[in-house]
Amino acid sequence: MSVNHYENFPVGSLVLPRRLRKPVHAVYAFARTADDIADEGCEADEVRLQKLEALERELNRIASGLLPETPLIGRLYGEAVKPFNLPLEPFYDLLSAFKQDVVKKRYQDFGELIDYCRRSANPVGRIMLHLYGETDEVSLARSDGICTASQLINFWQDVALDWRKGRVYIPQEDLQRFHVTEAQIGEGRADFAFRQLMAHECERAFKMLKAGSPLGKTLKGRIGFELRMIVVGGQLILQKLDGCDYDVFSRRPVLDKKDWLIILKRALLKK
Template sequence: MSVNHYENFPVGSLILPRRLRRPIHAIYAYARTADDIADEGDASDEQRLQGLSQLRAELDTIAGGGQASTPMMQRLQQQALAPYQMPMQPFYDLLSAFEQDVVKKRYQTFGELVDYSRRSANPVGRMMLHLYGEHDSRSLAQSDGICTALQLINFWQDVAVDWQKGRVYLPQEDLAKFGVTEEQIAEGKADFAFQRLMAYQCNKAHNMLKAGSPLAKKLPGRLGFELRLIILGGQRILHKLEENRYDVFNKRPKLNAKDWWLMLKRAVLKK
């Protein structure tokens, strides 16, 4: 459910129910297309915003009862939105987050970052719950917590990657609090101050992930299993960050075959 390149989006999962593969693939195509418009290639900010505006116009047409005009949006409408009566707001929220990515490169407070995650990550979880017929407020709140945590974890493992794109997701107030400058990030300097800052941020993400994790044991069947794997993946990345003393400049943490084996075992045992 991580939004950045959708590393946790279950689009390729073999355990997806056959009936949900087409709508999930259609949703993924929409989300990935919007993400790429905002983030990939050499387009100007103006061109990126124009591309996202065209997607918004397509959403407006669908919301108004009309028919989408592009093949990708027609697929989304016919395979996901219409047959499953999906709410439109999560799709608009994703566009809002991608538009923000084009124009906003710094975040002053952690609250601003959570608001961004509310629109960039949480919609993905809500879409999945809707497809599986889960609508109660507690499940939605727990899903939001998990998705926000995963988005934050993605930010923390990608501090160096995002710097190359001109973005800093570490809150400016926390940089000042721990005595870390952007010059240190540019230099790839994972000193004690940076380590303390990252430990502080990762602990927040860990607590949010833990608070939402009961949802993975509550949900039945394949959805619960998939979600347990996703949560375990986030936990493993946090562990690797700590193990590497938060030096994301020389070694970006990623999951390997051993990690996946341990995660599969724990997901089956619901641990």
């Protein structure tokens, strides 16, 4: 899976079936382009929003039965949406989240953060399930759990990195509850209060990941294997966060070669 721009997207996976490579790459190109518009470079917020709204107008053309005018959305339509009859809602949700990235840098409570994940992470899993033809409500709900948990885990890995970008994803009410200030995050001070806070956030992510994990065992073939890899990878990052006592300021927890061997082994053995 890609970890550079779109954390939970399996565009580079060796287990991706050949028939799905073109549609997955087309979807990834859309997601990465929109993500880069929202997050990269030094353009003014107004310009970023205008570019994202231009992508939304292209989706509106597809919804109206018209052909897209840009190569990016033309590829998305021709290689993914049309041949696999993909719903457009996940793509609208992604654009909504990317537009929110431009203007919203803080989250008051956990509910606000989950709503963001619903639009920034869950659509990826839903698109993949549609490509594989697995669209029952239980599978979609479990996929949402895995994707939201994966997004949260990425946030807790990247507290220091996001601070440098002017973002704080830890809910404001949680900061107040555990008596942690934003100034402390800026100082990179992982004291007892901060560690308690992070343990709390990671525990919630773990419970979501665990609730969605049966999907990796119920779905057969490559998609099940892919999901088991994602779940095990998330579990290992949570273990690394616990192992460093949640001091994400000294070093960002990442997966190494040994971890990938563990991921492959557990995914193969369905553990």
